[in-house]
Amino acid sequence: MAIEVRMIDAKLRRLAILLSTALLLAVASVGAHADEVGLVLALTGEVSALQPDGRVRALANGSPVHGGDLIRTAADAAVQIRFSDGALAMLPGATQYRIDEYRPESAGANARAFTRLLKGGLRTLSGLIGRLDRA
Secondary structure, three states: OHHHHHHHHHHHHHHHHHHHHHHHHHHHHHHHHOOEEEEEEEEEOOEEEEOOOOOEEEOOOOOEEEOOOEEEEOOOOEEEEEEOOOOEEEEOOOOEEEEEEEEOHHHHHHOEEEEEEEEOOOEEEOOHHHHHOOO
16 A cells, blocks of 8 residues: 555656646746747748747748847848838848847837848838837
8 A cells, every 4th residue: 555655646746747847848938939029021032040049940931030039041032021010121132130129119118129230131111119219
């Protein structure tokens, strides 16, 4: 009888560890998507996003774009990104464009956008953030 109780106790501990690990992973994945700042509207060729943690993900139509991403287009590629405040960025081939900080209009007076064109070209149309604070 004591052996059975120990086995059940050990199984319950393993189950508790598995459930807590699953909960931590779920919370982490929600946090990872909390900084979504826009979506890919259209693209041609190879376009990728280098994340702040060093991982690279290929982008496709409808892919989310996150704060901190470095968007890279191949020489024969192009991408259009619609940001959450309505701004539009169009990147031609051989471009590197980093989204340093992007807080949408829901931040109110704290709305701001900081991006960097590191290489290549960029055409952009301002969204609400640009209309609220021209500086």
